Amino acid sequence: xxxxxxPADLTARARIRDAALRHIGEHGYERATIRxxxxxxxxSPGLVRHHFGSKQALREACDEHLMKTMxxxxxxxxxxxxxxxxxxxxxxxxxxxxxxxxxxxxASPFFDxxxxxxxxxxxxxxxxxxxxxxxxxxxxxxxxxxxxxAPTVLSQLVERGMGxxxxxxxxxxxxxxxLLDIHSHPLLTPEEAARARAALDRGRPG
Amino acid sequence: xxxxxxPADLTARARIRDAALRHIGEHGYERATIRxxxxxxxxSPGLVRHHFGSKQALREACDEHLMKTMxxxxxxxxxxxxxxxxxxxxxxxxxxxxxxxxxxxxASPFFDxxxxxxxxxxxxxxxxxxxxxxxxxxxxxxxxxxxxxAPTVLSQLVERGMGxxxxxxxxxxxxxxxLLDIHSHPLLTPEEAARARAALDRGRPG
DNA sequence: ACACCGGCTATACGTCGGTATAGTCTGCTC
DNA sequence: GAGCAGACTATACCGACGTATAGCCGGTGT
Numbered sequence: 001x002x003x004x005x006x007p008a009d010l011t012a013r014a015r016i017r018d019a020a021l022r023h024i025g026e027h028g029y030e031r032a033t034i035r036x037x038x039x040x041x042x043x044s045p046g047l048v049r050h051h052f053g054s055k056q057a058l059r060e061a062c063d064e065h066l067m068k069t070m071x072x073x074x075x076x077x078x079x080x081x082x083x084x085x086x087x088x089x090x091x092x093x094x095x096x097x098x099x100x101x102x103x104x105x106x107a108s109p110f111f112d113x114x115x116x117x118x119x120x121x122x123x124x125x126x127x128x129x130x131x132x133x134x135x136x137x138x139x140x141x142x143x144x145x146x147x148x149x150a151p152t153v154l155s156q157l158v159e160r161g162m163g164x165x166x167x168x169x170x171x172x173x174x175x176x177x178x179l180l181d182i183h184s185h186p187l188l189t190p191e192e193a194a195r196a197r198a199a200l201d202r203g204r205p206g
Numbered sequence: 207x208x209x210x211x212x213p214a215d216l217t218a219r220a221r222i223r224d225a226a227l228r229h230i231g232e233h234g235y236e237r238a239t240i241r242x243x244x245x246x247x248x249x250s251p252g253l254v255r256h257h258f259g260s261k262q263a264l265r266e267a268c269d270e271h272l273m274k275t276m277x278x279x280x281x282x283x284x285x286x287x288x289x290x291x292x293x294x295x296x297x298x299x300x301x302x303x304x305x306x307x308x309x310x311x312x313a314s315p316f317f318d319x320x321x322x323x324x325x326x327x328x329x330x331x332x333x334x335x336x337x338x339x340x341x342x343x344x345x346x347x348x349x350x351x352x353x354x355x356a357p358t359v360l361s362q363l364v365e366r367g368m369g370x371x372x373x374x375x376x377x378x379x380x381x382x383x384x385l386l387d388i389h390s391h392p393l394l395t396p397e398e399a400a401r402a403r404a405a406l407d408r409g410r411p412g
Numbered sequence: 413a414c415a416c417c418g419g420c421t422a423t424a425c426g427t428c429g430g431t432a433t434a435g436t437c438t439g440c441t442c
Numbered sequence: 443g444a445g446c447a448g449a450c451t452a453t454a455c456c457g458a459c460g461t462a463t464a465g466c467c468g469g470t471g472t
Contacts, residue, residue: 012449028310030236033429044451045430051449055430103309103359104234111363125393133391135383142367143357143384150356151349153309157317161348176406177341178349184399185339186392187331193390200382218419239459250421251460257419261460 013051015041021062025096029059029104063101066094067110095167099153114145134197151175219257221247227268231302235265235310269307272300273316301373305359320351340403357381 019041023032034055038045052058101107118141126133133140151158155166162178164171188196225247229238240261244251258264307313324347332339339346357364361372368384370377394402 028236030234034431035429046433046452047450049431050451102363105362108363108366111360112366115367129391133387135380135387139368139380140384140387142364143381144388145367146356146360146364147353147388149360150352153359154317154352154355156311157308157314158348158352160314160318161321161351162345173406174341174345175349177403178346180394180399180402181339181341181346182350182353184392184394184396185335186390188386188390190390193386196386197383200379240461241459249419252422252462253420255461256421 020058021097028100103153115141118145226264227303234306309359321347324351
């Protein structure tokens with residue numbers, strides 16, 4: 001469960017970084033304070049600066065650590081996309097931080113990677129499709145990635161709707177079943193979609 | 207285009223509120239400052255306090271105004287859900303503010319309303335479905351609402367992937383086509399979904 | 413003409429948070 | 443054991459921001 005706490009990682013530096021991940025995940029970057037992070041890590045605010053230079057640099061170190069960890073998880077999990085295209089389950093303790101990074105807009109590298117993965121995956125899935133889609137794969141993957149990340153980013157709100165914590169077993173079960181249902185029952189019939197597309201085409205040249 | 211600028215709305219109070227909507231939408235609540243809002247509105251910081259009492263109260267006034275405007279739009283747009291279940295197009299100038307409200311977690315009332323709407327809509331769509339879904343409608347609606355809001359909340363990232371501004375004509379076209387495609391082509395076949403569901407069932411009782 | 417009131421401004425206060433700096437302590441090397 | 447390096451702390455500085463207060467100014471009713 002505990003995503004591999006990196007041996008030789010009990011150093012103050014690592015403690016500070018972990019505290020920052022937690023604090024920023026909980027309060028967001030703006031509201032997270034160096035003093036608060038230092039307190040959680042059990043060190044002085046000065047030491048934070050000593051090790052990382054500035055608040056911004058500390059965040060970048062967190063980003064880097066997150067990216068590295070994710071790559072490790074991604075490799076050891078194999079290539080197959082998780083059931084229902086659900087990244088919530090995987091992220092574990094980093095979920096909140098990731099959500100902040102996404103919604104506060106500094107997680108572009110991560111998102112780009114998700115788009116890349118999604119693009120490859122869609123290319124595979126598109127093989128047995130009669131007519132090709134009329135949007136470029138990149139756009140489709142980007143929108144799909146955003147949708148896949150929605151429960152992560154809006155966890156607070158989704159939890160309200162589900163009536164269960166998104167990290168709890170019950171919440172995960174509900175979320176997965178909902179995703180399965182949604183992704184296997186299209187909201188629009190091919191005819192409806194074609195009609196809407198035609199309407200768009202009609203508007204486009206004008 | 208300009209969502210009805212409310213007659214008798216050239217008052218300083220209204221200008222402040224609009225400036226706040228813009229500033230908070232652009233920078234988020236934390237980073238938005240009373241001074242900046244006042245400057246944009248062309249008044250003194252003191253007047254902001256005079257009219258609204260506090261920063262928090264100002265935000266609540268914005269929320270209220272947004273809710274009211276949305277209700278008006280929703281009524282005059284009729285009941286039918288917008289094509290592809292896409293709230294981006296409708297929100298216009300409030301889009302950024304709404305995105306902030308959602309991702310910074312103070313937009314519960316709005317989200318709840320979306321869930322309610324989605325629930326009604328799903329109930330309708332479920333009529334011609336052989337077997338009933340195995341998740342409660344509320345959860346399904348909540349997850350669906352979150353997914354529908356994803357392009358709004360993660361607009362910055364989606365724009366990267368699309369290579370077009372989400373408010374531009376080109377971006378809207380791309381987004382709509384992507385949504386049409388996604389919502390009319392399920393990611394999972396019924397068999398795959400059933401298999402995954404069975405796996406969940408197996409894990410549940412244990 | 414005068415008082416009053418609400419919209420509005422100028423200015424000041426207290427706090428908080430990032431940053432800077434000087435200094436202490438611990439462990440290692442020669 | 444002297445001296446150095448680096449981890450670590452205490453303290454101060456400075457700007458920014460929310461908030462508070464006192465007062466101005468123009469219009470309105472009597």
